[in-house]
Amino acid sequence: MKLQELSQKAMMREAMLYEPLASGKVRCELCRHYCVIADGRDGICRVRANVGGTLYTLVYGRAIAANVDPIEKKPLFHFHPGSRSYSIATAGCNFQCAFCQNWDISQMPKGGRRLAGRWFPPEAVVAAALATGCASIAYTYTEPTIFFEYAYDTAQLAHEAGLKNVFVSNGYMTEKALRRIAPYLDAINVDVKGFSEARYKRVMKARLQPVLESLHVIKALGIWLEVTTLVIPTISDDEAGLRGIAAAIVDLDAGTPWHVTQFHPDYRLTELPRTPLETLQRARHLGLDAGLRYVYCGNVPGEEGENTFCWGCGALLIERWGYRTKVIGLREGACGRCGSKIDGAGLP
Ligand code: SF4
Known part of the structure; x- marks a missing residue:
């Protein structure tokens, strides 16, 4: 067998967290979509497929991105500040955000496009993180839940090597998935992309409530948490929505940092302008007034709110x-x- 064939085979692994159902179907239990997948079909993320009644991940070790990033880029501002994080991703996502800033890789499997990525197994990721002086490995750029098995195996090895692990996530994973990764997950940044169920459904093709529930599970599991909201003109810049998010974080823990970050036109939202600085400053002060201890303006270098x-x-x-x-x-x-x-x- 050629090297390429060997690596293609390795990238297809039996999935964790699924349940076989009647008539050859399976139910994926990794994220709150809970896809029920018939034999020969795949889930909403398009990177998990039912083959003969067994659910497989199609992206195990199939890295589409690998970079050394500052931990501040995740953003995580209260977790080993100034350190570097070895950042990896595979193609695919369980959301379809119209404003995605990594849409070229997150939406890659949609529309029948070929799944790209190079064979980069967990032990090689850990070795690269150590060789580049990183303190942690970040599972980021796309949604780590959809490459859970790859992240899980890498995270285990990373801990053995003395490295930390961080997720940058939309928070849509199940409680089961969070509990499974918790012993190896040191920090997570969760996007709360708005405070309206209707908008989550229309813009993200998902629901808000599961995300809010995940925040509570993460806190209860003792994983360090920071929250990010991309403030998009006309979509997530309304005062009531921002107040709602701030209140939800205060309710969780006033010491949880909240990042309100600047939108720049991308993917399907190219007609909208960048978020004005004044809007971010207003959001920051609104969060501080609500009782949060740390609220940051993001994507605006030099701004005091950083x-x-x-x-x-x-x-x-x-x-x-x-x-x-x-x-x-x-x-x-x-x-x-x-x-x-x-x-x-x-x-x-
Ligand atoms: S991880 Fe993918 S297959 Fe599983 S429930 Fe979520 S979208 Fe569906």
Whole structure:
């Protein structure tokens, strides 16, 4: 068998978390779509297929992207600040966001297009992360839930090698999936893309409630959590929606950082403008007024709202310019001036 054939075979692995049903169908239990898939068909993400009553992932070890990124790019601002994260993805996603900024890889399997990616097995990912001086591996760019088996095996090896693991996710995984990965998952950034079920359905082809439920499960499992909202003009920039998200995070834990980030026109939303800076600043202040300790403006280098301030006395603790980070006021995870404990994991 040729090398290419061998790697193609390796990329097709029996899936984790599914249930066989009557008449050869299977029910995938990885994400809240709970796809019921007939023999010979695939799920909404198009990277899990039923072959003869067995569910397979089609993207095991099939990396479509691999880069060294600052952890701030995820964004995770309260998790080992200033460190590097080895970032991988496969093609595919369980959402179909009209504004996706990685649509070329997330929507690749749709419309019958060929699944691209190179064979990059878990042990090679961990070796590359170590060789490039990364502190963690990030499962990112597309939705890690849809390449769960690849992420799970890599995360296990990463922990054995002393590396951390982080997900950048839409939060649509099942509680079962979260509980399975939890022993190896150190941090996660979840996108809350709006606060309206109708909009989640229309723009993302998904539901909001499961995402909000995931936030609670993540907290209960002790995984470090940060939340991101892409503030899109006319879609997710309304004050009521932003207040709703802020209140939901306060209800969860006021120490959970919230990133309100700038939209730039992409994919199917090219007619909309970039989010004005004033809108982001308004969203940030609205979050702080709601009681959140840390609210950040994202994708706007040089903006004051990128910095971390002490929630107790207002001292500047971490200065940022884009992805450049300078820790200036932290002492053993607390404010150097007033001693308030700063929420986070791996803070200096
Ligand atoms: S991971 Fe894919 S196949 Fe499984 S339920 Fe979600 S969309 Fe469906």
